[in-house]
Amino acid sequence: MKNRILGLLGLSAVIAGIQQLFALQLWSCGLIWLTGILFLPWIFRWLERGRRAKEEYYEMTTYMEQLLCSYRRLGKLSPALEDCISLFSADSPMGQALRQAKHMLKTGEGVVDGELVRGALACIGGSYASRRLLLLHEFLERAEKVGGESEEALDILLHDLQMWKKRTTLYQKKKQFIRAECGVALLLAGGLCGLSRLLFPLHPGERLIQSLVYQITTMVFVIALFVVEAMMICKLTGTWLDTREISGKKERRQLKREYAIVQRKGAGIRRSLAKRICQLEVEREFPYWLLSVTLYLQQESVFLAISRSLEHLQGIFRTEVKRLRRCIYETPSGLSPFTEFFHALELPEVQTGMKLLYSVNYSGYQEAGGQIRFLVEQNNLVMDKCESRRFENQAAGLGMLKQIPMALASIKVVVDMILFLAITMNDSGML
Helix, strand or coil: CHHHHHHHHHHHHHHHHHHHHHCCCHHHHHHHHHHHHHHHHHHHHHHHHHHHHHHHHHHHHHHHHHHHHHHHHHCCHHHHHHHHHCCCCCCCHHHHHHHHHHHHHHHCCCCCCCCHHHHHHHHHHCCCCCHHHHHHHHHHHHHHHHCCCCHHHHHHHHHHHHHHHHHHHHHHHHHHHHHHHHHHHHHHHHHHHHHHHHHCCHHHHHHHHHCHHHHHHHHHHHHHHHHHHHHHHHHCCCCCCCCCCCCCHHHHHHHHHHHHHHHCCCCCHHHHHHHHHHHHHHHHHHHHHHHHHHHHCCCCCHHHHHHHHHHHCCHHHHHHHHHHHHHHHHCCCCCHHHHCCCHHHCCHHHHHHHHHHHHHHHCCHHHHHHHHHHHHHHHHHHHHHHHHHHHHHHHHHHHHHHHHHHHHHHHHHHHHHHHHHHHHHHHCCCC
16 A cells, blocks of 8 residues: 555656646646556556566575585475575475475375375465476486485586576576666656757747647657556566466467478478477477486486486477377487487577487486486587577667667657648748
């Protein structure tokens, strides 16, 4: 309630300043004020969403780091969760989820189908839509069941987490910089339009201000600036987590049709567009898939690791991985199943990763460890490149918003000049 009252007072103060700057009449200010009142609940909601998104990110990354380190040291899930619990207060969302998971591990209450570890970890993962968190929980569930050495896999996950944190932090700083730039652009645009009217001579200038056209265009201009600011707040307050884009059946069918066009021989604009659409999908999914396969390779063969990775795949990626599994089953030592993986899309990173995966499949037990480590290093580079490029594209899209205020200001100044010329020509009898 306090924030809402302060928001109303701040809005009233801003509109009072706008009234003085543009010499608006009361009815114009009233409409602007009503528009601001309509926007305020949404702005408060978006700001709260941004605050919660930041808290979720720091809660989840702190939890993942501690869980990885504690599990590597202790080798058991229950004491590792105890270490994590000590980092969060009992009333925080993560603290509540951890205590619920601990209670389930001890009592088995609420467990379905006897999957004790899965149920406990689901208490935590259900509140945080993160692909890395899901992958970590799946690995820990498997490690609790079959045991064995897990230090190297935990190191892989920890290194990937650190790289992702670095990329995310840089991206969020860039978003805040864009927000500041947009705020400055809004102030400059408003100031430019407000002060430009002072350049007109006194008598025509007064008639310009009192005209209905000026009042309406100024009101529309100010409301448009409010809309731009609201759009910027909305765009900058999304989740910080590495969420997965879940496609509906319609989108998956459309993507399959696009991939079918790509697989046909020939050239053309339609095939080029379909190819680019499929490339974007595969570029986004491939590093995550290869990371999951690499983790499974710590305890499984390549064939079994690929089979286990199918659980959370969808669309054309699931279809292509199933084809890969079938071809490996038919020709266990062949190279073609790996080189034909999304071959039509001509993605160098994918081809390199699949050749390294073939090397792991073909190598003996003594050489497999070195091959897997090299595979991890290459996949980290691909992951870094793909996510950095995605962040840069999103930042570029947000950066376009800061150009809108000056464009609106230019239009407003031109309209005022045309109106001033019309008034001057009418006074001189030319109209």
